[in-house]
Amino acid sequence: MNATKTAVVYLLLAAASIALASPSIRLGGRGTYLLGSTSAGWSDSLGEITRITYADAYKGVGIEAVCGPIGWAYGRAELAGVRSFDAGGGALVVFPAAGLDVLVKPQFHWRVLPYVWGGGHYAGYWGKQNNSDPRFSLRPLYELRAGIGVEYRLSPRVNLFAEIQTHNHLSALFPSPFRGSGQGVLFKSYGVERADVGFRYDFGAR
Numbered sequence: 001m002n003a004t005k006t007a008v009v010y011l012l013l014a015a016a017s018i019a020l021a022s023p024s025i026r027l028g029g030r031g032t033y034l035l036g037s038t039s040a041g042w043s044d045s046l047g048e049i050t051r052i053t054y055a056d057a058y059k060g061v062g063i064e065a066v067c068g069p070i071g072w073a074y075g076r077a078e079l080a081g082v083r084s085f086d087a088g089g090g091a092l093v094v095f096p097a098a099g100l101d102v103l104v105k106p107q108f109h110w111r112v113l114p115y116v117w118g119g120g121h122y123a124g125y126w127g128k129q130n131n132s133d134p135r136f137s138l139r140p141l142y143e144l145r146a147g148i149g150v151e152y153r154l155s156p157r158v159n160l161f162a163e164i165q166t167h168n169h170l171s172a173l174f175p176s177p178f179r180g181s182g183q184g185v186l187f188k189s190y191g192v193e194r195a196d197v198g199f200r201y202d203f204g205a206r
Contacts, residue, residue, distance in 0.1 A: 024204020026066040026074075028161075033059050034194045037087070040174045040185050054172050054187070057086040062093075066103065066200055074103040076119070097121045099143070111153045117163065118146035144169040147194070157202050165194035 034057050041051035062081025068074030077100055083091045099121025105113060122142040149163035170187040 023068055023070060024202055026159075026200040026202045026204075028064050028066065028198050028200035030062050030064060030196050030198030031060070032062060032081070032083075032194065032196050035192060036189070038170060038187050038189075040172075052174060054170060058083040058091075059086070060084060064198075064200075068103070069105070069107065072104050072107055074105065076101040076103055076117075097143075098123070101145075103149070105151070113151045113153070115149050115151065116146070117149060118144070118167075120144040120169075140171065141173060142169075142171050145193075149196075151200075154199075159200045159202070161196075161198055161200060163194075163196045164192050166190065166192065168193050 034055065036055070037053060037057045038055040039051055039053040060081050060083035063079045064076055065079055066074050066076045078096055080092075080094045081096065083093065085091070099119055101117050101119030103115055103117045105115040120143045122140060124140045144167075145165055146167040147163055147165035149161055152160045154160055168187070168189045172185050172187070174185045
């Protein structure tokens with residue numbers, strides 16, 4: 001086989017691989033239980049005077065979008081949801097986090113498929129203002145999270161899934177009422193942080 005024919009064969013194989021792994025859009029619904037709350041507060045001799053809650057334990061339902069595969073990876077974003085907080089009250093959220101999760105799935109045609117996932121979001125500020133706004137202290141705000149999941153192929157287009165979040169790393173800013181005190185707080189947790197069950201509908205499945 002000469003070089004030209006070899007090149008043509010490689011191009012055809014590459015094109016076939018791309019076609020088989022062409023990204024598709026999957027929309028799905030999920031039920032979520034966030035197990036723990038994350039907050040910071042200041043107290044004086046009379047009791048608590050300031051509290052900021054960064055994550056409030058809740059039960060809820062939501063909508064997500066998943067795009068992929070690119071290799072073994074899929075990108076996922078949460079679109080909207082309704083939440084009922086364990087401490088009382090509720091919320092309607094749209095794009096609740098400016099971030100992205102990456103789902104890493106082996107590309108096997110198994111009916112039951114385990115996978116791992118991780119992601120987060122980041123926000124940074126620069127410059128200065130004529131006050132003590134803690135956002136401009138050159139400390140970024142970010143959250144990193146990871147977990148495991150399993151999918152069950154109900155049909156060529158519909159997958160059921162269950163996930164748990166096992167790691168969380170949250171860096172946040174707390175506006176202290178005391179001038180000159182630290183402004184940054186860091187939370188780390190390991191174990192079952194969040195549990196999700198739901199379905200995904202694949203618009204690109206054949």
